[in-house]
Amino acid sequence: MDTLVFLGTGDAMGVPRVYCDCDVCMEARTTGTNRRLRSLVMIEGPEGGFLIDCGPDWRAQMESQGLRFAEKILVTHAHFDHIGGLPEWADACRWLGRKGELYAPQEVIDTILKQFPWLARHMNVTAVDHGIELGGWKIKGWKVCHGYNGFSYAYRLEKNGFRWVYCSDSIGLNEKEKKPLHDLDLLVLGTSFVHETAPYESRSVYDMREAAELLAEVRPKRAVYTHMSHDVDLNGDIPLPSNVELARTGMKMELA
Numbered sequence: 155m156d157t158l159v160f161l162g163t164g165d166a167m168g169v170p171r172v173y174c175d176c177d178v179c180m181e182a183r184t185t186g187t188n189r190r191l192r193s194l195v196m197i198e199g200p201e202g203g204f205l206i207d208c209g210p211d212w213r214a215q216m217e218s219q220g221l222r223f224a225e226k227i228l229v230t231h232a233h234f235d236h237i238g239g240l241p242e243w244a245d246a247c248r249w250l251g252r253k254g255e256l257y258a259p260q261e262v263i264d265t266i267l268k269q270f271p272w273l274a275r276h277m278n279v280t281a282v283d284h285g286i287e288l289g290g291w292k293i294k295g296w297k298v299c300h301g302y303n304g305f306s307y308a309y310r311l312e313k314n315g316f317r318w319v320y321c322s323d324s325i326g327l328n329e330k331e332k333k334p335l336h337d338l339d340l341l342v343l344g345t346s347f348v349h350e351t352a353p354y355e356s357r358s359v360y361d362m363r364e365a366a367e368l369l370a371e372v373r374p375k376r377a378v379y380t381h382m383s384h385d386v387d388l389n390g391d392i393p394l395p396s397n398v399e400l401a402r403t404g405m406k407m408e409l410a
C-alpha cells in the first residue's frame with residue numbers, strides 16, 4: 155500500500171514568518187503545532203517512492219525522516235518555495251556519485267535550468283508533458299492558474315483504481331482546468347488563507363472559502379488543505395466542509 159507523507163504544509167514564507175509576531179507565528183516558535191515548512195510531499199510504496207517539489211526546506215525535511223537520498227523528484231512549478239532545495243539535492247547527488255531523476259513539464263525545466271544550469275550535471279531531467287509513471291502511479295499534469303504569480307502545474311495520480319490530485323498553487327480555475335478534479339478519492343489543495351482580504355488581482359492561491367465552493371463543485375471523496383500561511387491556526391476552530399482536513403507536518407495518509 156502507498157502512503158502520502160506531508161513533509162511541508164506551509165506557504166511560500168513558511169510558519170513562523172521571520173518578520174512576524176502574530177499569535178500563530180509565536181505559537182509556531184514555541185509549542186510548534188503551527189510550525190510549517192514549505193510545501194512538499196513524499197509518496198512511498200512497494201514500487202518505489204518520489205517527492206513532489208523540492209523547496210528550500212528540503213534538507214530539513216529529509217533529515218526529519220532520516221532519509222539519506224531522494225532518487226526521484228517531480229516539480230510543480232519553478233518558484234523558489236518549490237525548487238529552492240534543488241541545488242542541495244544536486245550536491246547530494248554529486249557527493250554520493252548518484253544521478254537524481256528530475257521530472258517536470260518542459261517549460262518548468264527550462265526555467266529551472268536557466269536559474270541553476272549546473273543541475274544537469276548531477277541529474278537526469280525528464281519532461282512529463284505527455285505523462286509519466288512513477289512508483290506505479292500513472293501521472294498526468296496540467297497547467298493551472300496561479301493568479302498574480304503566473305502558472306503552476308497540478309498532477310493527477312492513478313493506481314489500482316485510486317485517484318488523487320496534488321494541486322498546491324492555484325486560484326480561480328476555469329472549467330478546463332477544473333475538469334481533472336472530478337471523480338477523485340482525494341484532492342490535496344493549496345489554501346494559503348482562511349479568508350484572504352488582499353485585492354483579488356494581487357492573490358495567487360485559493361483561500362478556504364473559495365476552496366469550499368470548488369469542492370462543492372468537483373466533489374472529491376476527501377480533501378486535504380496544504381500550502382497554509384500564518385493565517386491558519388491549527389488550534390483554532392476553522393469552519394470546513396465535513397470531508398476536509400488540514401494537513402499537519404509529518405501527517406501520513408494511505409493512498410487506497
Ligand SMILES: O=c1ccn([C@@H]2O[C@H](COP(=O)(O)O)[C@@H](O)[C@H]2O)c(=O)[nH]1
Nearest residue numbers: 165166232233234235303323346358359
Ligand atoms: O516568478 C516568480 C514569482 C514568485 N516567486 C516566488 O514564489 C513564491 C510565490 O508565493 P505564492 O504564495 O505561492 O504565490 C514567493 O516565494 C516568490 O518569491 C518566484 O520564485 N518566481
